[in-house]
Amino acid sequence: MTRLTGKTAVITGAGSGIGRASALKFAAEGAAVAVTDILGETAEAVAEEIRAAGGRAVGFAVDVADDLALKDMIERTIAEFDKLDILFNNAVNTAAGKRKRDVDFLEFDPAVFHEIVQVNVLGGVLASKYALPHMLERGDGCILFTSSTSSLGGDVAQFSYGASKAMVNWYVKTIATNYGKQGIRCNAVIPGVIETPAMKAWASPEMHAAFMKLQNAPRLGQPEDIANLAAYLASDEAAFMNGGLYKCDGGMTAPLPFAQLQLDYLIPRHKPGAAFVGS
Ligand SMILES: NC(=O)c1ccc[n+]([C@@H]2O[C@H](COP(=O)([O-])OP(=O)(O)OC[C@H]3O[C@@H](n4cnc5c(N)ncnc54)[C@H](O)[C@@H]3O)[C@@H](O)[C@H]2O)c1
Numbered sequence: 001m002t003r004l005t006g007k008t009a010v011i012t013g014a015g016s017g018i019g020r021a022s023a024l025k026f027a028a029e030g031a032a033v034a035v036t037d038i039l040g041e042t043a044e045a046v047a048e049e050i051r052a053a054g055g056r057a058v059g060f061a062v063d064v065a066d067d068l069a070l071k072d073m074i075e076r077t078i079a080e081f082d083k084l085d086i087l088f089n090n091a092v093n094t095a096a097g098k099r100k101r102d103v104d105f106l107e108f109d110p111a112v113f114h115e116i117v118q119v120n121v122l123g124g125v126l127a128s129k130y131a132l133p134h135m136l137e138r139g140d141g142c143i144l145f146t147s148s149t150s151s152l153g154g155d156v157a158q159f160s161y162g163a164s165k166a167m168v169n170w171y172v173k174t175i176a177t178n179y180g181k182q183g184i185r186c187n188a189v190i191p192g193v194i195e196t197p198a199m200k201a202w203a204s205p206e207m208h209a210a211f212m213k214l215q216n217a218p219r220l221g222q223p224e225d226i227a228n229l230a231a232y233l234a235s236d237e238a239a240f241m242n243g244g245l246y247k248c249d250g251g252m253t254a255p256l257p258f259a260q261l262q263l264d265y266l267i268p269r270h271k272p273g274a275a276f277v278g279s
Helices: 019-026 040-052 067-081 096-100 110-138 159-182 197-202 207-212 224-233 256-269
Strands: 008-011 032-037 057-061 086-089 143-147 183-190 245-246
Touching: 008 019, 008 256, 019 032, 019 040, 019 086, 019 197, 019 224, 032 040, 032 067, 040 057, 057 067, 067 096, 067 110, 067 245, 086 224, 110 143, 110 159, 143 159, 143 224, 159 183, 159 245, 183 197, 183 224
Parallel strands: 008 032, 008 086, 032 057, 086 143, 143 183, 183 245
Antiparallel strands: none
């Protein structure tokens, strides 16, 4: 018996990256999966990959910025698989053009903020609103969100993205607070730097090298690292975990900012000639 045997799941933004890896992992762990993405053909391709491996999956287009499409997504998944155990809100607004307009706080553009929040926050919140009545009726359900390390501290750019993920964290705790006693669990995965198509599209080779330096791990994160965490959180093994924000970031956020200063200035003074990690 595998971890998610007998469970059904719907995942947004699952045509690529973390969502795709999660759809494949959930299916490999025994779940029937509704694979959804704004790009219907990529969702269907992932579903086909699952079916070809002997799993159960459907793939269809869902734009999480469209309220009615979210309602339809939940209804269609339940109609297809008879029930819904796991809702994984993972889709992200990755429009590069918007990112360019999100680097100078003095040029803060409310239009960019609203577009990003619509997808990254409301997409998951409204999908949860539609999934919850069904889950509450059954007294069982698991909601996951993909947050980001960008939600955990101040930033020098991406003022709308980081804020949207901080909002996600708040809703995760709020859904857990409101419905935990009725059998609903809501948790977030917090990826660090993960080598997905989205990340590769915006990170230059120089940034790639810089990311390696930031990791307290010998490699960058892979979509499967997050999928493994999501599958665990979705499983009954995590039955007592609710309202949590779980980092999977290769130790990137482990050190105090002060640690680098120590490596650069304080330790060399006392240990001349020593080699230091990260120096
Ligand atoms: N890759 C990283 O380094 C990283 C780090 C932290 C958090 N994250 C988060 O992980 C999640 C997945 O990101 P990824 O890196 O796998 O990106 P990705 O671009 O590989 O996948 C995102 C998917 O979302 C889809 N999408 C975009 N707009 C949508 C919409 N309106 N409705 C439905 N689907 C839509 C895209 O078509 C794409 O298939 C996101 O929530 C992102 O914020 C990623």
